[in-house]
Amino acid sequence: MIVAIDGPAGAGKSTIARSLAERLGIAYVDTGAMYRAIALWALEADIDLDDPFRLEQLAKQARVEFTAPDNGVLLNGEDVTAKIREPQVTDAASKVAAVPGVRKAMREEQRRMGEHQSLVMEGRDIGTVVFPEARVKIFLDAHPEARAGRRATELGGAVEEIAREMTERDTRDRTRAEAPLTQAPDAEYLDSTALTPIEVEEAILKIVRRKTANGKAAM
Numbered sequence: 001m002i003v004a005i006d007g008p009a010g011a012g013k014s015t016i017a018r019s020l021a022e023r024l025g026i027a028y029v030d031t032g033a034m035y036r037a038i039a040l041w042a043l044e045a046d047i048d049l050d051d052p053f054r055l056e057q058l059a060k061q062a063r064v065e066f067t068a069p070d071n072g073v074l075l076n077g078e079d080v081t082a083k084i085r086e087p088q089v090t091d092a093a094s095k096v097a098a099v100p101g102v103r104k105a106m107r108e109e110q111r112r113m114g115e116h117q118s119l120v121m122e123g124r125d126i127g128t129v130v131f132p133e134a135r136v137k138i139f140l141d142a143h144p145e146a147r148a149g150r151r152a153t154e155l156g157g158a159v160e161e162i163a164r165e166m167t168e169r170d171t172r173d174r175t176r177a178e179a180p181l182t183q184a185p186d187a188e189y190l191d192s193t194a195l196t197p198i199e200v201e202e203a204i205l206k207i208v209r210r211k212t213a214n215g216k217a218a219m
Contacts, residue, residue: 001026001118003208004126007140008170008181010147012192016140016200017122018071023205024120028071029113031123031130032093034106036084037064037075039092049095056101064109085155094169097124100178107179124173127184136211137187138204144170146193 003024005017014030021028038059039049047054065074072081083089096102103125110121110130121130127137142150148163155162173181183189188207192200 001136001212002114002131002134003120003136003138003204004131004134004184004187005120005122005138005140005204006124006127006181006183006187007122007138008147008173009166010151011140011142012150012197012200013122013140015197016192016204017120019197019201020204020208021120023201024118024208026118026120027066027068027113029066029110029119029121030071030073031106031110031121031126033066033073033084034064034109035097035102036089036093037073037080038062038102038106039096040080040084040089041075042096043089043092049092052099052101055096055099056105059099059102059105062105087155087157091165091169094172098172098176098178103178124181125179127187128182129179132184136208137184138207139183139187139189140200141189141191142193143191 003020005013007013017030018028038055041058041062042049042055047058049055063076066072067074072079073084074080107130113119114121114131123130127134127139144163144166148159148166151166152159152162190200190203195203
């Protein structure tokens with residue numbers, strides 16, 4: 001069973017997907033963390049973020065793993081869970097994710113993860129590119145002001161500055177040539193602006209049950 005959740009930054013994808021996976025008793029995959037890990041490696045290796053060839057080579061060589069039950073992230077065996085959330089990595093990840101070769105390498109790994117296990121996977125192109133055949137597709141969104149406010153609460157910082165950075169990232173994500181952020185035609189749109197995380201989770205669970213016979217049918 002594949003539950004694909006896409007949407008812009010700050011919409012609540014990670015929080016909801018993690019909780020949803022726990023409720024369903026299946027694996028959770030944060031694809032954004034995979035791109036962040038590649039970005040972190042590129043920064044530490046002093047690789048130019050405008051060099052698509054070297055970034056693609058990094059992506060092909062990278063071994064990104066997720067640990068349970070803490071949802072930690074390992075890059076080549078090193079715990080980088082905290083490092084990939086640093087502001088400079090966040091900005092770099094959006095640029096790295098726009099590189100076609102990087103996306104291809106990560107897409108192949110993401111599909112491999114879903115070959116033999118049920119999972120909730122969240123990102124920008126899960127329902128449109130990675131698993132277009134998934135029966136359950138959610139496009140989770142929220143008003144820009146709400147998204148910026150959530151990110152400021154989560155990471156600290158001025159809402160105005162975060163809103164500006166988020167707008168720039170949204171533009172890069174939506175206009176990149178390779179797998180841009182967009183809602184799949186058959187995805188269910190869910191606006192989380194005025195909803196609590198629990199309300200969002202319950203709304204998605206209703207969709208899962210409706211689409212998959214109480215969440216037990218294979219996809």
